[in-house]
Amino acid sequence: xxxxxxxxxxxxxxxxxxxxxxxxxxxxxxxxxxxxxxxxxxxxxxxxxxxxxxxxxxxxxxxxxxxxxxxxxxxxxxxxxxxxxxxxxxxxxxxxxxxxxxxxxxxxxxxxxxxxxxxxxxxxxxxxxxxxxxxxxxxxxxxxxxxxxxxxxxxxxxxxxxxxxxxxxxxxxxxxxxxxxxxx
Amino acid sequence: xxxxxxxxxxxxxxxxxxxxxxxxxxxxxxxxxxxxxxxxxxxxxxxxxxxxxxxxxxxxxxxxxxxxxxxxxxxxxxxxxxxxxxxxxxxxxxxxxxxxxxxxxxxxxxxxxxxxxxxxxxxxxxxxxxxxxxxxxxxxxxxxxxxxxxxxxxxxxxxxxxxxxxxxxxxxxxxxxxxxxxxxxxxxxxxxxxxxxxxxxxxxxxxxxxxxxxxxxxxxxxxxxxxxxxxxxxxxxxxxxxxxxxxxxxxxxxxxxxxxxxxxxxxxxxxxxxxxxxxxxxxxxxxxxxxxxxxxxxxxxxxxxxxxxxxxxxxxxxxxxxxxxxxxxxxxxxxxxxxxxxxxxxxxxxxxxxxxxxxxxxxxxxxxxxxxxxxxxxxxxxxxxxxxxxxxxxxxxxxxxxxxxxxxxxxxxxxxxxxxxxxxxxxxxxxxxxxxxxxxxxxxxxxxxxxxxxxxxxxxxxxxxxxxxxxxxxxxxxxxxxxxxxxxxxxxxxxxxxxxxxxxxxxxxxxxxxxxxxxxxxxxxxxxxxxxxxxxxxxxxxxxxxxxxxxxxxxxxxxxxxxxxxxxxxxxxxxxxxxxxxxxxxxxxxxxxxxxxxxxxxxxxxxxxxxxxxxxxxxxxxxxxxxxxxxxxxxxxxxxxxxxxxxxxxxxxxxxxxxxxxxxxxxxxxxxxxxxxxxxxx
Numbered sequence: 063x064x065x066x067x068x069x070x071x072x073x074x075x076x077x078x079x080x081x082x083x084x085x086x087x088x089x090x091x092x093x094x095x096x097x098x099x100x101x102x103x104x105x106x107x108x109x110x111x112x113x114x115x116x117x118x119x120x121x122x123x124x125x126x127x128x129x130x131x132x133x134x135x136x137x138x139x140x141x142x143x144x145x146x147x148x149x150x151x152x153x154x155x156x157x158x159x160x161x162x163x164x165x166x167x168x169x170x171x172x173x174x175x176x177x178x179x180x181x182x183x184x185x186x187x188x189x190x191x192x193x194x195x196x197x198x199x200x201x202x203x204x205x206x207x208x209x210x211x212x213x214x215x216x217x218x219x220x221x222x223x224x225x226x227x228x229x230x231x232x233x234x235x236x237x238x239x240x241x242x243x244x245x246x
Numbered sequence: 247x248x249x250x251x252x253x254x255x256x257x258x259x260x261x262x263x264x265x266x267x268x269x270x271x272x273x274x275x276x277x278x279x280x281x282x283x284x285x286x287x288x289x290x291x292x293x294x295x296x297x298x299x300x301x302x303x304x305x306x307x308x309x310x311x312x313x314x315x316x317x318x319x320x321x322x323x324x325x326x327x328x329x330x331x332x333x334x335x336x337x338x339x340x341x342x343x344x345x346x347x348x349x350x351x352x353x354x355x356x357x358x359x360x361x362x363x364x365x366x367x368x369x370x371x372x373x374x375x376x377x378x379x380x381x382x383x384x385x386x387x388x389x390x391x392x393x394x395x396x397x398x399x400x401x402x403x404x405x406x407x408x409x410x411x412x413x414x415x416x417x418x419x420x421x422x423x424x425x426x427x428x429x430x431x432x433x434x435x436x437x438x439x440x441x442x443x444x445x446x447x448x449x450x451x452x453x454x455x456x457x458x459x460x461x462x463x464x465x466x467x468x469x470x471x472x473x474x475x476x477x478x479x480x481x482x483x484x485x486x487x488x489x490x491x492x493x494x495x496x497x498x499x500x501x502x503x504x505x506x507x508x509x510x511x512x513x514x515x516x517x518x519x520x521x522x523x524x525x526x527x528x529x530x531x532x533x534x535x536x537x538x539x540x541x542x543x544x545x546x547x548x549x550x551x552x553x554x555x556x557x558x559x560x561x562x563x564x565x566x567x568x569x570x571x572x573x574x575x576x577x578x579x580x581x582x583x584x585x586x587x588x589x590x591x592x593x594x595x596x597x598x599x600x601x602x603x604x605x606x607x608x609x610x611x612x613x614x615x616x617x618x619x620x621x622x623x624x625x626x627x628x629x630x631x632x633x634x635x636x637x638x639x640x641x642x643x644x645x646x647x648x649x650x651x652x653x654x655x656x657x658x659x660x661x662x663x664x665x666x667x668x669x670x671x672x673x674x675x676x677x678x679x680x681x682x683x684x685x686x687x688x689x690x691x692x693x694x695x696x697x698x699x700x701x702x703x704x705x706x707x708x709x710x711x712x713x714x715x716x717x718x719x720x721x722x723x724x725x726x727x728x729x730x731x732x733x734x735x736x737x738x739x740x741x742x743x744x745x746x747x748x749x750x751x752x753x754x755x756x757x758x759x760x761x762x763x764x765x766x767x768x769x770x771x772x773x774x775x776x777x778x779x780x781x782x783x784x785x786x787x788x789x790x791x792x793x794x795x796x797x798x799x800x801x802x803x804x805x806x807x808x809x810x811x812x813x814x815x816x817x818x819x820x821x822x823x824x825x826x827x828x829x830x831x832x833x834x835x836x837x838x839x840x841x842x843x844x845x846x847x848x849x850x851x852x853x854x855x856x857x858x859x860x861x862x863x864x865x866x867x868x869x870x871x872x873x874x875x876x877x878x879x880x881x882x883x884x885x886x887x888x889x890x891x892x893x894x895x896x897x898x899x900x901x902x903x904x905x906x907x908x909x910x911x912x913x914x915x916x917x918x919x920x921x922x923x924x925x926x927x928x
Contacts, residue, residue, distance in 0.1 A: 075580030078523060079572035082530075086565055088616070089537070091623040093557045145318045145396065145404050174814075 652709020
């Protein structure tokens, strides 16, 4: 039927396939490595976390981040407006319930109405030791937050050791906390 | 209940896609007509169920069912109703839903308009289409279900990304996806032809209109994206060489190459393996684009965690589809050996050069886009490839390509003399030089690269006009076929596009100034006078709204009202206001307030000469694609064509079948050859 059928397969015909296979390997390697191309590493990585003073959502008392020095903690950025935070929240509850858990500080980011935040926490549970508020997002700007949820792992000296963008998993928390403790 | 119903619809569609992938394929090998006939039923069923699921998802957005995670993430009780529609495809899950739905539309169209195809070919093509549908439906259902519930439900939604709350974004993704998914049709044909082990012209003839239409949609989709970026991002740029843009540009370039290669294969019988390869490549690049955009490997629009699991799924899917196709090509496609008798100076050669240049540009854009990934994988560190690199390198290949455009249309098939072609094009060259000189005088100050760019643009336009004029003069009876008019329209579009690009890049005036009410700034021939900034409330945002008067000389032309919007969710958006005009836009965007009283503002005022030509050109290209697709000849039954072919190959065995007479004896082609080839013309 064909006009001309060569008897043999020509070797060059395999080149597109090989190129494609190479491309797949590159893409796979990138997929496996967990560095997010968009995340330029936080400028505070390995440096002190900026201090901030605000009030606590639940108690209304003054909150000074400098008072946290001396113990490692996780600073978790959330908001009741953020569905992904709601998805992450059970993980935080679960971690906070473990006996060896370090403190989690929940920065209530860009909350329009503080009541929303209170209702949200009473509904989903409160894993936080303190809930400093950041209604206008100023603290977020100092920290370099570009979305919620976002979490900073801070060691006892107040140095940021790791920044996580997006929802945390229990495995990530345990691993990063172990690293914090090791560095102590 | 409704979301669950949608879920069931998706599963049924998946089941049907599975059945349609297998049964007609087996039928085509066992010559079982019944089994082959399953194909059109299966395809129609997939359309019905996927379409219904799509409607249900839209319904969930319209009634604001925030118990659906997808709705909660991407909508909001204050979202205006028009944007609730576009919010359907504003998210990852929703855009997959759109992908799957559009895919079934193409499948249905193919099933409806393929009655003239041989049963076996038809069954296989529809079966391959279903395999692709199966892959996408399972990707959606297993990794990114648009109907996932949220427990406990949210009281309100997170709101749609304000960038996407815009008219351009309502229609841009559907157009783009029509193009992406449409490239599955030539892909399916190529696979069916390879499976049949009959890599002849018949499938190409049938396939050409489909490729053209898919490419036309892709063109419109890309143009809309560019237009949107221009007015929505507030920087007045129309193309940023952003990975997401590049991802749509890659299949476009290959599609343009494929359209030309298909013409050669269909008319001359050569380029067969190449056409197969390009058909595979166009769809694979569409998939790759989806992978790059959706896996988070390169960029993610949202700061939500990118999901490696999704990326892996698409990668495996891509591996099976493209890897399988390329392997099949290596085993079967490479055995087609058609020796061309075409001489060095012939339309075949020119189209070969066209293809080489288009594919080189595509490879270049691809390397630039993927280089950061490559560097990452080889531990070379973080890299980003910037727009200047893309611009320079792209020009390197596109300028020779554009220079050759008029030659391609004038050159004869098989054998021609360079001298004859150039002589015929001499008036066009003169016209191009004259037009460029005239513009140079009119504009007074123009950088030399703009002059050279314009010369190329006018050369393309004049060359195309010369082609039309020549046909008018020498042909009697039917002067133009739709195919010729389509080509002319696309090439004119290309010329206009280039003129627009060159003028915008070379002559734009961009002023970034501090203005208080009463002050003014000059941009090009216009004066922008600030009146003041007032406050205004929108449905889901608060805005500072500037009032600017635009003067040309002393004559008041219009008032522009750019806005700085703060959306409820916190994002700040710059809404530029533009006075569009074919000779040049005035573009005003509000920057930041510069004093406490809110009187002084940073203002960006631009004059963008002839920027409309860029999109007008793109529309003409798309129109050309559709026009050529309407060509009558391409709709003549393929069966007779095949019969002729088989007779021919019987007669010609042993000879060099560079140009089987079968295709030439049909209508249309001889007219084209006869006039341009007859020596008496010049």
